[in-house]
Amino acid sequence: MHIYEVIKRPIDTEKTRAQAEYGKYTFEVDRRANKHQVKEAVEEIFGVEVLSVNIINVPPKKGRYGRRIVTRKPAWKKAIVTLSPGERIDIFEGV
């Protein structure tokens, strides 16, 4: 898998912005990717040194309108990447 396929998008929320202060950046990554691949991809793309990667499998979510109509949100994989102290990336500058 090519490294540009591994990382799909940065997650831009209040929480991730707060964590970015401490060098922790959050991405949606390909569901097949593992921590090593994420680390490699981030180091390559943003030119930074990655300290550690935490991965969370976000389960699919189902919602209902009324009794019948079921909506689904797919499952996805979230990776929180911790950079070496002093390193930073500008992931929130537009996508």
Next chain:
Amino acid sequence: MKVTAERLENCQVELTIEVDEERVEQELRRAARRISKQRRIPGFRAGKAPYDVVLRLFGKEALYQVVLEDLTPTVFKEALEKEGIEPFAKAELVDAQFEPMVLKMVVPVAPIVELGDYRQLRLTPPEVTVSDEEVEAVLKRIQTQHGQWQPVDRPAQLGDQAIVDIESTVEGEVVFSNQERVLLLEAESLYPVPGFSEQIVGMVIGEDREFDLPYPDNVANKELAGKESHFKVHLHDLKELVLPDLDDDLARTVGDFETLDELKAQIRENLRTEAEREAEDRFVNEVLTATVERARIEFPPVLLERELDSLLEERDRALRQIEGLNLDNWLQMRKKSREEYRDELRPKAVERLKRGLALGKVVELEGIVLEDGEVEDQIERLSSAFGEQADKARDALSSPDNKRSIASDLLTSKALRRLVAIAKGEVEDEIDEEKELL
């Protein structure tokens, strides 16, 4: 903040306001915060979205729009203070540019009224005369009113009252027939068709006559318009108007008079008061026109629009006096749009506005004030005209708004009277003397 003010014609000032960049920036951020509070932005609690997220989501245009709305009133106020301009009515934003932020506003300012040498204005009030002919004419009318219809046995003449059967046939069909119809024979009578009366002239009672006459083009029944009709007429009866003699007896029947001369004197007196009132109205009008002509009056366009508004409103109210009418359907009948009518009224509005402004100035220059209780007196006078509902009317008129408008009406009429007095040369230059004393 840089402000330039340029005076335009007709009492308006154009303000060009350049707002400092830092201030705009500050406002942009404030606007972003507000937007993020009002709109849900995914991933952020209300009000917590950072500036760049809001910017990306809504675009700079939207932000500027908000900034414009926020900033315009305050900046405008500051600019006015800086330039020392008293706005007369609401200003209008004519142009707005961003980066750098430049606002162009047009501010109406107070109208300019310079009456000039209105105190030198001298006009001669028109002479009022009542001629003998006018008195005779009124007398003649009274005579006719008291005349009596009496049967006559002679050929019909114009001025007679005829009782006739009429049958009208158009293209072989009877379109109407009328039995024992009372007709006043007059050359200008339009019933049933013009020229009908003349055809009756010369008929004697019991006679039948047939003749052809066309219906006019503007007849109510459109199918008949312009068509030739065959008329059959039978004369039943004929009466002529017998006038009473012009003598003391007539005077006594008319009213509380002993002799014909007394009646004549009263008629003359009535005519004179009427003519005097008319002449007075005309003279007032003349004086006002002359005053306005001598004056230099400039006003902002908003004033004219307001005048037009009130003209239209008055028109509407007048029309509503008539059942089922209002301005909208009246305009519809005349196939005119409100805008067209508004434009038509424009010259009238200008005239009225100028007069109003001039009179306002007269009030000011002449130091005309209302005495205590004058407004109350006027309310009393106006409401007493309502008879039983006087109390209600008095309450309605005593509202602060109405009181103010009554007060201004009183001032205006006082000013008018003063102007008339000046024009007649009845006012000494007391004001100037007072000034000299001071």
